[in-house]
Amino acid sequence: DAMVIQNPRYQVTQFGKPVTLSCSQTLNHNVMYWYQQKSSQAPKLLFHYYDKDFNNEADTPDNFQSRRPNTSFCFLDIRSPGLGDAAMYLCATSRDGGGNTEAFFGQGTRLTVV
Amino acid sequence: DQQVKQNSPSLSVQEGRISILNCDYTNSMFDYFLWYKKYPAEGPTFLISISSIKDKNEDGRFTVFLNKSAKHLSLHIVPSQPGDSAVYFCAASAYMDSNYQLIWGAGTKLIIKP
Numbered sequence: 001d002a003m004v005i006q007n008p009r010y011q012v013t014q015f016g017k018p019v020t021l022s023c024s025q026t027l028n029h030n031v032m033y034w035y036q037q038k039s040s041q042a043p044k045l046l047f048h049y050y051d052k053d054f055n056n057e058a059d060t061p062d063n064f065q066s067r068r069p070n071t072s073f074c075f076l077d078i079r080s081p082g083l084g085d086a087a088m089y090l091c092a093t094s095r096d097g098g099g100n101t102e103a104f105f106g107q108g109t110r111l112t113v114v
Numbered sequence: 115d116q117q118v119k120q121n122s123p124s125l126s127v128q129e130g131r132i133s134i135l136n137c138d139y140t141n142s143m144f145d146y147f148l149w150y151k152k153y154p155a156e157g158p159t160f161l162i163s164i165s166s167i168k169d170k171n172e173d174g175r176f177t178v179f180l181n182k183s184a185k186h187l188s189l190h191i192v193p194s195q196p197g198d199s200a201v202y203f204c205a206a207s208a209y210m211d212s213n214y215q216l217i218w219g220a221g222t223k224l225i226i227k228p
Contacts, residue, residue: 004157006157042116042118044218045215055213090158100165101214102148105157105158
């Protein structure tokens with residue numbers, strides 16, 4: 001009974017070829033997040049949705065886009081992946097985005113760029 | 115500019131002994147601190163949190179201590195068990211730019227030796 005599901009678990013894409021990662025949730029949470037995590041580094045927030053409101057982090061490259069067509073689903077689109085975009089991408093949800101609100105994470109998608 | 119630092123990339127502890135994981139921060143605006151645990155090939159899971167108005171929070175074998183004057187917090191696990199072997203992330207939350215921002219440390223890999 002996974003609550004935050006990311007597909008695929010592993011994704012290999014070619015340099016410059018658009019790729020989409022998906023995330024779904026069964027928790028009916030208002031907030032969905034996308035993080036990028038590189039080896040031995042802190043997870044880096046790319047953007048988040050509070051319901052339909054999109055919030056982009058200031059330093060997230062334009063190459064990264066997101067869509068949230070409904071409460072349950074959220075997509076991460078990388079328009080032209082570079083070698084530096086190879087990382088683990090984590091999707092998370094939280095009920096209300098408050099400072100002490102627990103976030104629930106998916107298992108992540110490991111992206112390889114060749 | 116790392117606002118949340120976990121200076122020990124790894125820590126090895128004998129089973130049954132106490133594990134102490136440390137975290138330092140620089141931003142005095144942080145009002146909540148959270149610890150997450152991550153097993154390989156899984157997303158992080160919430161472990162325990164503490165409000166900045168408290169100096170201790172306890173949940174079973176896990177206790178978090180906060181020293182605001184030193185901008186330091188620590189997670190104590192007593193007694194340590196083999197299943198505690200994981201990467202532990204410290205994260206700090208503050209309300210900035212009309213949103214709660216959650217800043218993560220790079221994690222400490224805890225290894226419990228039998």
